[in-house]
Amino acid sequence: MLVTKYLRPESLSDAYKVLTEEKKSLIIAGGAWIKLSIKKIDTLISIDNLNLNQIEITKDSLEIGSMVTLRELEINKEVNELYDGILARAIHKIMGINIRNIATIGGSIMGKFPFSDIIPALLVMDTKLIFYKQGEITLEEYLETPKMEKDILLKVIIKKEKGVGFFKKVAKTPLDFSIINIAISKCNNKFKVCLGSTPYLAKLAINTMEYLNKHSKISEEIINSAIKIMIQEIKFNKNVRSSKEYKEELAKVYLKRGLKKVIAHVG
Amino acid sequence: MLVNLIVNNQNKVFSCEPGDFLLDTLRENNYLSVRRGCDTTNCGVCTVLFDGKPVPSCSLLTVKAEGHHITTVEGIQKEAEKIGKYFGDEGADQCGYCNPSLALTVYAMKKELKNPTDEEIKEYLVGNLCRCTGYIAQERAIKKYLGDKS
Numbered sequence: 001m002l003v004t005k006y007l008r009p010e011s012l013s014d015a016y017k018v019l020t021e022e023k024k025s026l027i028i029a030g031g032a033w034i035k036l037s038i039k040k041i042d043t044l045i046s047i048d049n050l051n052l053n054q055i056e057i058t059k060d061s062l063e064i065g066s067m068v069t070l071r072e073l074e075i076n077k078e079v080n081e082l083y084d085g086i087l088a089r090a091i092h093k094i095m096g097i098n099i100r101n102i103a104t105i106g107g108s109i110m111g112k113f114p115f116s117d118i119i120p121a122l123l124v125m126d127t128k129l130i131f132y133k134q135g136e137i138t139l140e141e142y143l144e145t146p147k148m149e150k151d152i153l154l155k156v157i158i159k160k161e162k163g164v165g166f167f168k169k170v171a172k173t174p175l176d177f178s179i180i181n182i183a184i185s186k187c188n189n190k191f192k193v194c195l196g197s198t199p200y201l202a203k204l205a206i207n208t209m210e211y212l213n214k215h216s217k218i219s220e221e222i223i224n225s226a227i228k229i230m231i232q233e234i235k236f237n238k239n240v241r242s243s244k245e246y247k248e249e250l251a252k253v254y255l256k257r258g259l260k261k262v263i264a265h266v267g
Numbered sequence: 268m269l270v271n272l273i274v275n276n277q278n279k280v281f282s283c284e285p286g287d288f289l290l291d292t293l294r295e296n297n298y299l300s301v302r303r304g305c306d307t308t309n310c311g312v313c314t315v316l317f318d319g320k321p322v323p324s325c326s327l328l329t330v331k332a333e334g335h336h337i338t339t340v341e342g343i344q345k346e347a348e349k350i351g352k353y354f355g356d357e358g359a360d361q362c363g364y365c366n367p368s369l370a371l372t373v374y375a376m377k378k379e380l381k382n383p384t385d386e387e388i389k390e391y392l393v394g395n396l397c398r399c400t401g402y403i404a405q406e407r408a409i410k411k412y413l414g415d416k417s
Binding site for chain 1: 311
């Protein structure tokens with residue numbers, strides 16, 4: 001990889017100044033995927049020294065610094081309790097421990113990787129991002145913004161709620177990216193459903209959620225109708241990992257299993 | 268540029284380019300037990316310990332390791348010999364190419380997990396591939412090593 005300059009600023013303002021003033025500049029988080037995604041960059045900016053590697057537990061939320069590694073999250077007690085530990089379980093399925101010791105939550109979000117297992121789990125919870133300049137925006141908003149102004153992600157805030165969650169990653173081997181992944185949550189009697197690796201960037205199945213949330217009791221018939229809605233609203237396509245049809249079949253099966261599991265859990 | 272690392276508890280200053288990965292820097296400086304495998308973060312054969320935690324050196328920029336402790340298998344010599352003996356006794360050794368990385372990961376696991384289950388052991392080692400042994404003999408050897416309190 002060709003990097004002309006590497007800087008390690010001592011303050012956020014310095015980091016932001018370099019990021020915005022130098023044209024071909026980039027913040028490096030863990031750098032776990034940088035080798036596979038970037039061949040040449042003029043200025044690489046490290047935020048290692050900016051104290052962004054803490055997990056703070058407040059009364060209402062988990063405030064996760066953008067430089068917290070996936071492994072740190074995976075073994076964190078609070079993360080394991082939140083929504084049945086949906087985030088910890090999603091992280092647990094990402095390759096090996098060695099890569100999870102490098103990869104960070106910030107890098108995983110900012111990369112907007114379609115294969116991400118973390119983004120679906122975060123989307124079915126109440127997740128907000130705190131940026132240095134732009135302040136607070138929801139994760140959903142960030143993912144839907146095609147080209148955001150250059151900024152530094154400081155924190156990921158997940159609201160503490162008594163919800164239950166289901167996460168499934170289907171992959172050929174533990175080291176492979178997902179053929180498909182699905183996250184489902186139920187909190188305050190509201191369902192959230194998110195599909196990722198379709199092979200497009202993870203997306204909430206809004207119509208499916210609306211349909212499910214209209215019903216106070218979820219029967220087999222309602223689940224089958226929800227599956228039909230999900231297939232209509234989520235765009236699937238083939239990629240190197242599987243055909244479009246296979247992804248669709250997996251999504252149908254795991255939406256049904258996931259909903260049943262979530263419903264059974266909350267009684 | 269110059270980068271200061273603490274390799275096997277020794278202060279070292281290496282000259283490298285900003286885009287160099289730790290695997291290349293270590294090998295250029297004769298840490299040849301750190302091996303190149305897939306070079307794409309998959310096989311784990313390039314694993315070293317970064318502040319005691321296993322990481323793939325093929326995917327960690329050398330400059331990001333500034334000031335940190337890096338441990339290669341030479342840095343855990345006594346434990347590596349112990350692990351090697353269990354591997355030999357159980358017939359878990361064939362070509363030996365993955366042994367240094369596996370020894371480092373098993374050593375880190377012993378420090379991190381208390382009485383791990385079979386499943387936890389397997390999960391900890393997901394990122395370390397061995398193309399010779401089929402893992403069964405390795406599993407026996409690793410369990411014996413983990414139970415060794417000496």
